[in-house]
Amino acid sequence: MELKQKAAHISETLEDLLGVPTRDGAGDVLECLILTILSQNTTDVNRDKGYVKLVEKFPTWEDVCEADVKAIAAAIRVAGLGNQKSETIKNFLTWLKDEHGALSLEFVHDMETEAALELLCQHKGIGIKTASVTLSFACGREVFPVDTHILRISKRLGLIPSNCSAEKAHQALPPIIPPGKAYPFHMNLIYFGRRICDARKPLCERCPLTEHCLYFRDNLQA
Numbered sequence: 001m002e003l004k005q006k007a008a009h010i011s012e013t014l015e016d017l018l019g020v021p022t023r024d025g026a027g028d029v030l031e032c033l034i035l036t037i038l039s040q041n042t043t044d045v046n047r048d049k050g051y052v053k054l055v056e057k058f059p060t061w062e063d064v065c066e067a068d069v070k071a072i073a074a075a076i077r078v079a080g081l082g083n084q085k086s087e088t089i090k091n092f093l094t095w096l097k098d099e100h101g102a103l104s105l106e107f108v109h110d111m112e113t114e115a116a117l118e119l120l121c122q123h124k125g126i127g128i129k130t131a132s133v134t135l136s137f138a139c140g141r142e143v144f145p146v147d148t149h150i151l152r153i154s155k156r157l158g159l160i161p162s163n164c165s166a167e168k169a170h171q172a173l174p175p176i177i178p179p180g181k182a183y184p185f186h187m188n189l190i191y192f193g194r195r196i197c198d199a200r201k202p203l204c205e206r207c208p209l210t211e212h213c214l215y216f217r218d219n220l221q222a
């Protein structure tokens, strides 16, 4: 089966199993970007705790921008990688204010998706996943962020080669995602990865995707 067909079948099967997730609606783009930076290498719970601490300590983006990077790191410590993330946030806000005159990213709504991705990715600490999450969640763009679950499952299902990096997966997967399905497919794969296709102990006996799965074929098929 060719890859596009396979991806479409997997997407449909997951929708039958899990439903069709819809976005809550566009949010503030800068807030989404900061939340996504905070979410790097941590859980959603600790990301949210870090964000709450940040806005408690610094109620406006102006306050964050003016703050000492060490004070930002202390505020967001619960989200992990405090030094790295605080530098990314401070540097980005400083650039935004200097280049665009205001601490707002709403102008991204008027940009082409590729140009917006490029703009965000030129900043240290903001990679293609962070930029894609921001454009998908806050701007409703048809982009496909690849997290650790999606990378693992895509390899197991043979959608990408087993040695494919996350960076390369961001190039390889979008062309085979069914049109209009980037968001629901992304959300369903993450849920599927958390609940069924676990990294260490996948529940293959409950999986409706065994026919596509290389992991299943190589490890479990009789």
Ligand code: SF4
Binding pocket: 153, 156, 157, 196, 197, 198, 202, 203, 204, 207, 208, 209, 210, 213, 214, 215, 216
């Ligand atoms: S068969 Fe197992 S390894 Fe393959 S996708 Fe399903 S749960 Fe994951």
